[in-house]
Amino acid sequence: MQTPVQTPSDSRVPVPVGGDALFAPLATGEGPETVKQRFEGWSVLTFGPRALASPAFVAGIRMAHPKAAYPKTWKDGSGAFARNYGDALASKASLQTGRFAVAWMLHEDFRYRVSTGKRWVRVRHAIWWTFEDQSTDGRRRFAVANVVGAAAGGFIGDSYLPPGFNNVSHAGERSAIRLGWLVFENLNREFAPEIFRVVRKTHIPVGNGGMLPEWWVRGR
Numbered sequence: 001m002q003t004p005v006q007t008p009s010d011s012r013v014p015v016p017v018g019g020d021a022l023f024a025p026l027a028t029g030e031g032p033e034t035v036k037q038r039f040e041g042w043s044v045l046t047f048g049p050r051a052l053a054s055p056a057f058v059a060g061i062r063m064a065h066p067k068a069a070y071p072k073t074w075k076d077g078s079g080a081f082a083r084n085y086g087d088a089l090a091s092k093a094s095l096q097t098g099r100f101a102v103a104w105m106l107h108e109d110f111r112y113r114v115s116t117g118k119r120w121v122r123v124r125h126a127i128w129w130t131f132e133d134q135s136t137d138g139r140r141r142f143a144v145a146n147v148v149g150a151a152a153g154g155f156i157g158d159s160y161l162p163p164g165f166n167n168v169s170h171a172g173e174r175s176a177i178r179l180g181w182l183v184f185e186n187l188n189r190e191f192a193p194e195i196f197r198v199v200r201k202t203h204i205p206v207g208n209g210g211m212l213p214e215w216w217v218r219g220r
Helices: 035-047 049-064 077-106 119-128 144-159 168-201
Strands: 132-135 140-142
Touching: 035 049, 035 077, 049 077, 077 144, 077 168, 119 168, 144 168
Parallel strands: none
Antiparallel strands: 132 140
């Protein structure tokens, strides 16, 4: 497995774009991503094990607490679960496809790089990195890819969601939620080592046949 390295021009140690060294390419500081690396990153975050599993959790939560104005076909039964799962999956796929397409066209590198600062500096860095990334030549820039990707993830629902939810205002809300989810993912990547140290101290089974499968936790 490839080990992240620290570059002289950037004090932040690069980490995998997906937060997992096994299931996403590493940002090693050895230069811009190749087309192959970009495609691998998109594939992992769009169709990898976590990408296919997490929408099931989202669909389950929606079924447990359905929106009152949703029609019955979106609230009860296996068909409703399939619709909610498909919505969550389509939103996630649209977000990642939008991010990678824009990053490729604008020469952006939005791979997360952890902070070497203290606790609250790390929190601020994780939040800010959602709105700022760097170009492929290392210059800091506004994270257009993240904003466009979040918008794509929010507006895709307008093509299939029930009436009353397929409008601009609801699409804007969904886009904001998607952007907030990127913030959460950055915080997760930033503090993943501490989180999993606590998890292991509590003896919660992870990997090797435990409660969380190995592909979910390996590389943390």
